[in-house]
Amino acid sequence: MPDKQMNMARAGQAGDGTANRPIMLAIAGDSGTGKTTITAGLVDALGRDRITSIGVDDYHRYDREERKGLPFTPLHPECNYIDIMEQHLQHLALGQPILKPVYDHDTGQLGRPEYVEPREFVIVEGLLPLHTKTSIACFDATVYLNPPEEIRIQWKLSRDTKKRGYTEEQVREDLKKREPESEEFIRPQRARADIVVRFAPIEERGESATDPLSATLLLRPTISHPDLTSILSDDHRQAMHLKLIRDDDGKPVDALHIHSYAEREVTKEVEQAIWDELGLDEPVPDALGRIDPDTRDEPLALTQLILLYHLIQAKQG
């Protein structure tokens, strides 16, 4: 790997002042859309010495107690230090350290800030990383997680009752309260993402939310994706296919469907072909696709691989 790292380092030192500029990836999405799961796989794949991940929900302006008397939820920009978030993203994008605020999701309290230095790669996940033009400008690639609402509710219920100590009723009440702000502030970020990821059952096949989920990735031509038209052959068709469609706004976009019943052998071939486009000597990282220590999910693995592709490609310049 050292030769490749050297190649990468040299490419970055092309005299354009970006030698120490980290590659920045945004993962935006509502509460319970899987931001943490996707991020964890990328961090494992690259290694903690090469990648920094931060959550911009740490930029909450009020703690849980203070929010009780306020007319908005944490989804509202007014409930967050958006200007400070922008400021810090700019520092990170320029390779500079920040003193990042810390919000404790368990206690709902704001605590002692922490010093964060950007490494080669920085992942920024949270509710509002794509809220402003300035914040968007800090990223090399942007992702929006867009599962159907019923899937998201199920994921959020499961996490908030198991890990954050809420009752199901509390979570449902909270979701209801947040809905207008989800619509006004979270979902508009979908249109600003280079990649929109949707994990969902394929209804035409009679799949339900409890089946392993397929994924659809909208790949907008705003960044340079791997050339899937040459990678995907008829042999792969049952596992995944690429379709040229018009997005909600009428603009052209590639839709990559990855079926939940994709066979490991087939996806492995596709993964290898995407990975090969990067020209690296190392094998495809095996940390991808992990939902928990014992479960590997092919649509998740391929989604993460495509994000990893963009990180490394951007680094190569």
Added chain:
Amino acid sequence: MPDKQMNMARAGQAGDGTANRPIMLAIAGDSGTGKTTITAGLVDALGRDRITSIGVDDYHRYDREERKGLPFTPLHPECNYIDIMEQHLQHLALGQPILKPVYDHDTGQLGRPEYVEPREFVIVEGLLPLHTKTSIACFDATVYLNPPEEIRIQWKLSRDTKKRGYTEEQVREDLKKREPESEEFIRPQRARADIVVRFAPIEERGESATDPLSATLLLRPTISHPDLTSILSDDHRQAMHLKLIRDDDGKPVDALHIHSYAEREVTKEVEQAIWDELGLDEPVPDALGRIDPDTRDEPLALTQLILLYHLIQAKQG
């Protein structure tokens, strides 16, 4: 006052991009040198709606507990986020908000950061605001407080035993531990200040530390001071005088002596003359010189007035 404020605002909008640039004053000095007392009078004089004051000791990297296992005291740059301090000072100097860390001197703990927006004027006081070239570049005027060590020890003992719950023995132990770092990091800032302030008894007059203190202000020609040669007449000579001297480094500097026995009538005349140079309609602020609610100190008042002069003069451009 509105016309003057308007004048001041217009002067700032001269198209040089500094319209919203606040005027920044640094007050550096060791622990117990009177930074808080001097700052408080300036804040009172200008009003909290026009001036923001921050303490850079909030940039401590470790809390009191963590420091117990470390080989340095809070005076050491390694014990502070100097890079973040520089970053934040630059933001403030450009009129941008910061999310400032908070160190609680009572508990010794680091807590939830606070949002600080610069107003027209910003005072930055603390142990190390003049530690780096970048931090110095953020200021319009810089001050170093330089009382004799025996005065400082007396002030620190008084405050730390009365307000911070330490025993005299603990304070003396602490001072001993800090001495090498005072010498290495704090005192070199004296050479980087536009104004060096020294409150001290005049030994030739047989004064001691318990007498009201006289002040000596070294006014370096690095910024434009009020024209004291034309202000100070023979009538003022008993209360104060200006003397051209060479500083420790051989460079020329004006030394303004303000005697503790200066009569209010005389200092009032000098204060008015300095104030008049600013061309303002308003009277000399009467918040200056307060050591406590009932005690007014003339050397302190004149020191603060000269700092105030620099703040307002810089604002007038």
